[in-house]
Amino acid sequence: MDFALSPEQQLLQSTLREFATRELLPAYLGRDRDEDLPPALVRQLGELGVLASMVDARYGGAGLDYVSLGIAHEEIARGDFNAAYVLLLAALVGAIVARNGDQRQKAAYLPPICRGEVLCALAVTEPAGGSDAAHVKLQARREGDHYVIDGEKTSISFSSSAATALVMARTGSVQQGAHGVSAFYVDLNSAGVSRTRFKDLGSRAIGRGSLFFDSVRVPADARIGAEGAGFVQVMQGFDFSRALIGLMCVGAAEQSVEETCAYVAERQAFGGSLARFEGVSFPLAEAAVELRAARHLCYEALWLRDRGEPHGWISAGAKWLAPELCARVLHDCLLLHGHLGFSLDLPHQQRMRDVIGLEIGDGTAQIMKLLVAREIIGKSARPY
DSSP: OOOOOOHHHHHHHHHHHHHIIIIIGGGHHHHHHHTOOOHHHHHHHHHHTOSSTTSOGGGTOOOOOHHHHHHHHHHHHHHOTTHHHHHHHHHHHHHHHHHHSOHHHHHHHHHHHHHTSSOEEEEOOBTTBSSOGGGOOOEEEEETTEEEEEEEEEEETTTTTOSEEEEEEEOSOGGGGGGGEEEEEEETTSTTEEEEEOOOSSOGGGOOEEEEEEEEEEEGGGEESSTTOHHHHHHHHHHHHHHHHHHHHHHHHHHHHHHHHHHHHHOEETTEEGGGSHHHHHHHHHHHHHHHHHHHHHHHHHHHHHHTOOOHHHHHHHHHHHHHHHHHHHHHHHHHTHHHHHSTTSSHHHHHHHHHHTTTTTSOHHHHHHHHHHHHHOGGGOOO
């Protein structure tokens, strides 16, 4: 068993950590206040080669492995948790198009995503259900060489700023369930598309909101893969993206733990450093060990992905464990800074608010535990 990173992965890690510290961290709080992730920043990420980096170089990617993709998510999230959302959506949409699209689609859709020229959303969740993706109600009916899409998607990251979206829509009957769901690559500047933006506790820079489709005409050749195959495509993507989410959360918490260790070592009280007191040092020691365990779980899932081995339940476990753990660690970091940590001048409160969003998004802990239970117990663990 080898836990070492390759020389190339070590270089990627050090390069991205330096970039995150220099370019992202100083303005992290400001982007939250402005509720904006500038397009120039998205293009910078594209220039670094970290957007859908596992995509073949022919289509604009860097041809990196999934462990390297995880390194990118962890390091970028250290500087700006919300900037890592750009990597996450690019990786998920990029993987679905690269795996299921035809040559024309891959050549047309992937290079702009990889370069950071096009910000792409993933539209699955609907008002009547988020985790029940097999029963989406957004309709796509065939009319000649087009589909006409009607309905609403909600809780969509980058709903207000994305240029395109991979949209899951029902092309079959409700009785078909998952087998009646298809994937479409949709231009969000099309006639009939409108948007709203939510007022959220955290991740304000990504502009979560709703997308409304009112008789939106989408070319039939914008359907990704076979009709009725959309649900499976997305689930295959979630099998690795959940580990990336875990690493985003771990990266944010690791940064706060490092900052808090430095703070308590310097802070003087009762005639010496705060770090002398076990009530201060023990929470940080626990955080370091627990974060390392969660981090290894995430990387194990990605390592298995690179080997072509099953990893879905491990990735689901990482998605449940890491956000929950990291929200608690960030809360501890905030408290260890006293009232200074309670102010909006330090980033711990923002990282905590941002991480909490991923205790909900892309599958709650309860759903992740169901997935793990089904794998380790079998079909008898299915609640339906």
